[in-house]
Amino acid sequence: MTEHRWTELAAPYALGSLDPGERAEFERHLETCASCRVEVQSFREVSGLLARGVAHATPPAELRARVVRYARRARPAILPWAVAAAVVLAILGGFGYWRAANEARVLRTRFDVAQSQLDSTKYVVAALLDSSVAITDLAATGKAPSMRLYWNRARNIVVVAAFDLPPAPAGRTYQLWAIEKGRAPVSVGTFNSAPSGRPVITLQMPAGVQPEVSAVTEEPAGGSPQPTQQPFLVGSWRSRS
């Protein structure tokens, strides 16, 4: 990260302590400076952690119902489905760094095991090894199942590796969705699980779709044009440009 005079303003900006003139100037600078944006966010993380050091106070039990009631009135204008996905992500993010890192490690180990059991068709391996591959983990709020997606952008192939995913009930199928900000979900394809609970499937990402989020729902056999259920697995694609 390059050190420049603006960097000094990141900490007071994150705390909200800049005087108005300086704040406006710094906000203009932030629009064009990625390194200062990262710096600001790191101090926002500090500010967030300081909240954990605040003297303890116990919220009254009835406050939870009030919060939910109040939020119901403040229903968002955007697709509730996309919002639900974002909130699920928010909850996952709230697990804290240690646990997240730990879960990622566990998942990686399990994936290595699953991978060693693959019949390594050239197709799958070539799709995974390509440098244009983006990876995301889909996770549920509970422990199992989980899923890792490999998206080969050059060939628009998505390799799906699931763990602890039971086969779909009779007459039902799983369906993977690609979600672009502010748009309706696009189907990537349907699939089922293996008796081992660890299927590896390749699907085709629809041309021109650049999803921010992917999610999995359970649908009637053959799939649905749009999801009919809440997603049980959600993950965000992090751009690796």
Added chain:
Amino acid sequence: MAAGDERALGELYDRHGSTVYALARAIVGERADTEEVVADAFGQAWRTAGQFDPARGSVTAWLATITRTRALDLVRARGRRSKVLARAAQESDAGFATPLASSDAPDRDVERQETRQLVTRSLGELPEAQRRVIELAYFGGLSHSEIAAELKEPLGTVKTRLRAAMEKLRDALSPRIRQVEP
């Protein structure tokens, strides 16, 4: 709002409600106002959840920013700043927990308990003058020049202290800070 969505909000509250409540309480003081701020903050979080990007920051930081903003707005709207300042100046019932107090409030969640202890210890390691500046900014919402006026110190000194304190805290808390994407 679908039942599933409501459950998601409920989980968000269960996980972060007590932190948001304690933070709001430390800023606004009165219980009725605290509850208003908490409902307000979760309402805003709910409305803007679609813009939250977990790759670019934690939920804790996101909610803390929303909560502080709402709480400080309410304090300003009520014209009660001087009271807040008086409270931020004390270290008794409001503000950051003392190391002793933090162990009085055991958290069933081990990770949270450890984070809490780390935060309290890191604050405790700051020189008194730096800690004061952080408290005035964090709970009082004071700007650089307002802090300088409050402490009767030169503006440059206040700026240096605040930055030094935040950098020390960032170092000390780094095991709990995830690398973010630009």
